[in-house]
Amino acid sequence: xxxxxxxxxxxxxxxxxxxxxxxxxxxxxxxxxxxxxxxxxxxxxxxxxxxxxxxxxxxxxxxxxxxxxxxxxxxxxxxxxxxxxxxxxxxxxxxxxxxxxxxxxxxxxxxxxxxxxxxxxxxxxxxxxxxxxxxxxxxxxxxxxxxxxxxxxxxxxxxxxxxxxxxxxxxxxxxxxxxxxxxxxxxxxxxxxxxxxxxxxxxxxxxxxxxxxxxxxxxxxxxxxxxxxxxxxxxxxxxxxxxxxxxxxxxxxxxxxxxxxxxxxxxxxxxxxxxxxxxxxx
Amino acid sequence: xxxxxxxxxxxxxxxxxxxxxxxxxxxxxxxxxxxxxxxxxxxxxxxxxxxxxxxxxxxxxxxxxxxxxxxxxxxxxxxxxxxxxxxxxxxxxxxxxxxxxxxxxxxxxxxxxxxxxxxxxxxxxxxxxxxxxxxxxxxxxxxxxxxxxxxxxxxxxxxxxxxxxxxxxxxxxxxxxxxxxxxxxxxxxxxxxxxxxxxxxxxxxxxxxxxxxxxxxxxxxxxxxxxxxxxxxxxxxxxxxxxxxxxxxxxxxxxxxxxxxxxxxxxxxxxxxxxxxxxxxxxxxxxxxxxxxxxxxxxxxxxxxxxxxxxxxxxxxxxxxxxxxxxxxxxxxxxxxxxxxxxxxxxxxxxxxxxxxxxxxxxxxxxxxxxxxxxxxxxxxxxxxxxxxxxxxxxxxxxxxxxxxxxxxxxxxxxxxxxxxxxxxxxxxxxxxxxxxxxxxxxxxxxxxxxxxxxxxxxxxxxxxxxxxxxxxxxxxxxxxxxxxxxxxxxxxxxxxxxxxxxxxxxxxxxxxxxxxxxxxxxxxxxxxxxxxxxxxxxxxxxxxxxxxxxxxxxxxxxxxxxxxxxxxxxxxxxxxxxxxxxxxxxxxxxxxxxxxxxxxxxxxxxxxxxxxxxxxxxxxxxxxxxxxxx
Numbered sequence: 001x002x003x004x005x006x007x008x009x010x011x012x013x014x015x016x017x018x019x020x021x022x023x024x025x026x027x028x029x030x031x032x033x034x035x036x037x038x039x040x041x042x043x044x045x046x047x048x049x050x051x052x053x054x055x056x057x058x059x060x061x062x063x064x065x066x067x068x069x070x071x072x073x074x075x076x077x078x079x080x081x082x083x084x085x086x087x088x089x090x091x092x093x094x095x096x097x098x099x100x101x102x103x104x105x106x107x108x109x110x111x112x113x114x115x116x117x118x119x120x121x122x123x124x125x126x127x128x129x130x131x132x133x134x135x136x137x138x139x140x141x142x143x144x145x146x147x148x149x150x151x152x153x154x155x156x157x158x159x160x161x162x163x164x165x166x167x168x169x170x171x172x173x174x175x176x177x178x179x180x181x182x183x184x185x186x187x188x189x190x191x192x193x194x195x196x197x198x199x200x201x202x203x204x205x206x207x208x209x210x211x212x213x214x215x216x217x218x219x220x221x222x223x224x225x226x227x228x229x230x231x232x233x234x235x236x237x238x239x240x241x242x243x244x245x246x247x248x249x250x251x252x253x254x255x256x257x258x259x260x261x262x263x264x265x266x267x268x269x270x271x272x273x274x275x276x277x278x279x280x281x282x
Numbered sequence: 283x284x285x286x287x288x289x290x291x292x293x294x295x296x297x298x299x300x301x302x303x304x305x306x307x308x309x310x311x312x313x314x315x316x317x318x319x320x321x322x323x324x325x326x327x328x329x330x331x332x333x334x335x336x337x338x339x340x341x342x343x344x345x346x347x348x349x350x351x352x353x354x355x356x357x358x359x360x361x362x363x364x365x366x367x368x369x370x371x372x373x374x375x376x377x378x379x380x381x382x383x384x385x386x387x388x389x390x391x392x393x394x395x396x397x398x399x400x401x402x403x404x405x406x407x408x409x410x411x412x413x414x415x416x417x418x419x420x421x422x423x424x425x426x427x428x429x430x431x432x433x434x435x436x437x438x439x440x441x442x443x444x445x446x447x448x449x450x451x452x453x454x455x456x457x458x459x460x461x462x463x464x465x466x467x468x469x470x471x472x473x474x475x476x477x478x479x480x481x482x483x484x485x486x487x488x489x490x491x492x493x494x495x496x497x498x499x500x501x502x503x504x505x506x507x508x509x510x511x512x513x514x515x516x517x518x519x520x521x522x523x524x525x526x527x528x529x530x531x532x533x534x535x536x537x538x539x540x541x542x543x544x545x546x547x548x549x550x551x552x553x554x555x556x557x558x559x560x561x562x563x564x565x566x567x568x569x570x571x572x573x574x575x576x577x578x579x580x581x582x583x584x585x586x587x588x589x590x591x592x593x594x595x596x597x598x599x600x601x602x603x604x605x606x607x608x609x610x611x612x613x614x615x616x617x618x619x620x621x622x623x624x625x626x627x628x629x630x631x632x633x634x635x636x637x638x639x640x641x642x643x644x645x646x647x648x649x650x651x652x653x654x655x656x657x658x659x660x661x662x663x664x665x666x667x668x669x670x671x672x673x674x675x676x677x678x679x680x681x682x683x684x685x686x687x688x689x690x691x692x693x694x695x696x697x698x699x700x701x702x703x704x705x706x707x708x709x710x711x712x713x714x715x716x717x718x719x720x721x722x723x724x725x726x727x728x729x730x731x732x733x734x735x736x737x738x739x740x741x742x743x744x745x746x747x748x749x750x751x752x753x754x755x756x757x758x759x760x761x762x763x764x765x766x767x768x769x770x771x772x773x774x775x776x777x778x779x780x781x782x783x784x785x786x787x788x789x790x791x792x793x794x795x796x797x798x799x800x801x802x803x804x805x806x807x808x809x810x811x812x813x814x815x816x817x818x819x820x821x822x823x824x825x826x827x828x829x830x831x832x833x834x835x836x837x838x839x840x841x842x843x844x845x846x847x848x849x850x851x852x853x854x855x856x857x858x859x860x861x862x863x864x865x866x867x868x869x870x871x872x873x874x875x876x877x878x879x880x881x882x883x884x885x886x887x888x889x890x891x892x893x894x895x896x897x898x899x900x901x902x903x904x905x906x907x908x909x910x911x912x913x
Contacts, residue, residue, distance in 0.1 A: 054850060055848075055849040055850065056849065056850045056851075056852050057846065057849055057850075057851060057852070058760075058851070058852060058853065058854050059758065059759065059760050059851075060760055060843045060844075060846035060849075061694075061758035061759075061760075061843065063839070063842050063843040063845075063846055063849070064839045064840060064842070064843035065839075067835070067838065067839035067842050067843070068835065068836060068839045071832070071835035071836075071838075071839065072832070072835070075828075075831055075832060075835070084822070084824070085723075085821035085822050085823065086821070087723050087726060087727065087821065088714065088723065088821070088822075088823055088824070088828075091713070091714045091719060091723065092714055092828070092832070094713065094714075094747065095713045095714065095832070098712065098713060098747065098750075098751045098754070101751050101752070101755055102751060102754050102755035102758060103755075103758075104755070105752065105755025105756050105758065106755060106758035106759065107854050108691075108692070108759075108854055108864060108865065108879075109854030109855060109856065109879075110856075110877050110878070110879040111854075111855065111857075112854070113879035114879055116752070116755060117752070117881060117882040120747075120748045120751060120752060120882075121748075121882070123744065123747055123748065123751075124744050124745065124747070124748050125744075127740070127743065127744035127747060128737075128740040128741045128743070128744045131726065131736075131739075131740035131743065131744075132736070132737065132740055135726075135730045135736050135740075138727075138730050138820065139730070142819075142820070143819065143820050143821060144727060144730075144820055144821030145820075145821050145822065193855065193857070198854075198855055199854055199855065261887075265741075269737075269741075273733070273737060276733055276737075277733065280733050
């Protein structure tokens with residue numbers, strides 16, 4: 001019963017928090033750039049407006065893919081709140097990621113095609129890092145299940161500092177922030193237009209936006225696990241991490257996928273492996 | 283009981299002979315269909331009777347069975363040697379002669395011929411029999427219309443189908459024999475039969491490249507045969523019995539015996555086309571598609587992983603076990619990386635097969651109940667999904683005349699049924715809640731205790747995601763309203779549909795499959811099943827709940843998408859005005875400018891030519907390390 005309540009909280013809180021974070025993100029970014037920025041609720045206004053637009057697609061598969069992306073993202077957040085198995089949560093999230101790519105590939109548009117290919121490169125970059133983070137959590141807690149994390153007496157961060165940094169790569173990629181925002185970016189005037197999202201429009205784009213909120217909450221939830229022992233410090237950790245993300249986003253240029261693959265596979269994996277060796281030895 | 287065993291092993295051989303001598307295509311069709319039906323029924327009946335203790339096979343047609351197997355062994359080596367002479371391949375001749383010499387020594391000098399129960403059936407054997415008999419039969423049925431079309435395409439004067447079906451059916455019998463053998467000499471005999479069958483089937487089309495690739499397959503597998511004989515002799519010299527169940531019950535017994543088991547594993551590696559032996563399986567794709575499907579999914583390569591898995595108790599807890607795990611994980615990673623650079627559909631499937639076999643072997647090496655469960659489940663689900671995908675590529679190739687995935691763009695527009703089944707096949711290889719992914723999840727949880735293995739699995743898993751997702755995506759397209767329905771022969775449609783449904787619904791049934799077939803294998807089963815969820819101390823996979831939630835979600839999404847005729851269909855955005863024709867937009871001077879987009883195959887990072895020698899060298903080093911670890 002508790003699990004069910006948690007799942008419902010997750011399903012409702014996911015998009016609400018995700019939307020608020022998106023709104024705050026834009027405000028803080030505006031502040032960095034000495035602008036006023038949109039209202040904090042702007043993300044919700046945008047999605048509401050998209051939902052009311054005429055339905056237009058290039059291809060029927062896009063409808064299917066947009067829905068599956070949204071549902072898979074929601075299910076992964078629900079599983080997270082149900083204290084499920086970290087690897088299973090990740091693989092369910094991957095269902096959504098794969099369908100987003102397949103939907104983009106179904107349209108015969110060079111922009112969305114190239115965007116889809118780059119999105120795959122992003123998956124290629126973050127997936128091994130995330131799996132190694134879960135392995136680290138397993139080595140500390142003895143289980144892949146999230147419930148085991150809450151029983152820790154010492155925050156994970158103390159045992160897995162390098163893995164947290166590596167997780168930062170995955171977080172930046174998942175949030176679509178510079179320097180890793182090359183499959184699509186928040187601005188529609190890049191060389192790929194909107195990349196992987198180019199051919200999604202109207203209500204279907206709204207679905208994808210909501211799915212993205214769910215994913216944001218999921219990845220930030222993973223970060224939160226690193227300080228599971230104290231709510232205040234957890235909040236500080238999340239806030240600090242997110243502020244750093246915004247700072248990086250605003251100070252870094254958009255890079256290429258080659259640059260990303262090399263950085264994330266060498267640096268991210270390198271840090272993960274070193275941290276794992278400490279855990280195996282310890 | 284013994285009647286069922288005879289049926290499973292000898293019926294395919296008898297049917298094979300019928301196909302060979304009766305040249306009528308109607309008789310052939312009936313024989314194959316009937317054999318498939320009987321094998322399916324017999325394998326299910328065998329499952330119904332449950333596991334059985336090793337039993338003795340007295341004599342076949344009045345000849346003592348052990349003697350018969352010995353005679354056939356040498357006859358087989360003779361035939362393989364003849365082919366070595368015919369193709370002037372010194373490697374084949376050398377390996378076969380060495381095998382024969384060692385075998386003579388073994389049979390005449392070393393072995394004290396005591397009666398050994400020849401056949402046995404434990405859980406692993408029964409599962410393998412099911413996979414071979416059912417998936418193998420479906421592939422043989424698919425082959426009937428496929429080979430007809432194939433030969434029409436080649437304009438042969440005299441049909442070569444009798445020979446083709448002879449080896450195809452013989453293969454199934456040999457595989458059933460292999461997994462049911464309890465006498466290691468019988469295991470060796472069937473192992474060699476599969477070598478010969480695969481050689482004949484790969485070279486079936488008799489083109490220059492087919493012959494070349496079949497000869498390569500033969501010498502690599504002869505090397506495997508030699509490793510098998512050496513392993514068998516070393517093991518016998520220590521334990522003094524040919525009885526596999528007795529060997530396993532004894533566990534690891536000193537360096538000499540474990541080295542022997544290491545050689546048996548090496549034999550398994552060659553047959554399962556592990557790096558550096560992957561080239562024979564890649565070359566095998568020149569054969570007609572049913573052969574590739576059979577080799578890759580339910581037979582040949584599964585014989586390799588079966589041998590490694592079968593002897594897992596004999597090397598548990600040794601350094602050899604770790605070596606096997608690392609070699610398997612390396613193959614998983616290396617072949618996933620090689621796969622990224624491929625656009626040839628069959629080659630993608632081939633590398634993916636080798637990669638998954640690597641994962642199975644890695645699990646055998648990890649050697650915990652959790653890992654063994656993962657290995658067996660992966661054998662089942664991989665066989666179904668991979669045979670489905672091979673048959674799909676075969677059907678697509680006959681429809682569009684190409685096996686390149688770039689040519690399959692928008693396949694749904696013309697061949698909706700085949701494209702949909704292919705997409706489902708790809709999803710069952712890749713995503714939860716399907717069986718292959720579930721096995722991979724188990725493998726990862728089992729591998730977490732070993733840093734070398736888990737790092738390779740994490741990287742390989744990401745690469746796997748890339749090559750499947752982009753293939754699935756490019757098949758999707760819109761169908762014109764009122765387009766002609768797709769035509770498909772009934773005997774092609776039936777195996778595709780059955781395998782597709784099997785891939786989906788057997789995944790759903792995996793908690794029960796686990797409970798009834800896998801859990802009894804262990805003293806301490808790794809999972810408990812509750813509410814259709816597999817729960818272990820380390821984590822849980824809620825199979826049925828996930829199926830229900832994601833299934834309902836997918837159904838809703840399909841329903842939403844099926845209403846697409848009500849939605850406005852627009853042309854893609856091209857930064858210019860569309861011409862109305864697909865693939866062009868209006869550019870400068872009002873002239874149409876064509877555009878196209880292709881997949882990224884990352885040639886600079888994942889070039890096959892550059893990576894293969896490096897991977898082969900590393901794999902040889904790892905195998906030496908593995909065998910050395912046994913000492």
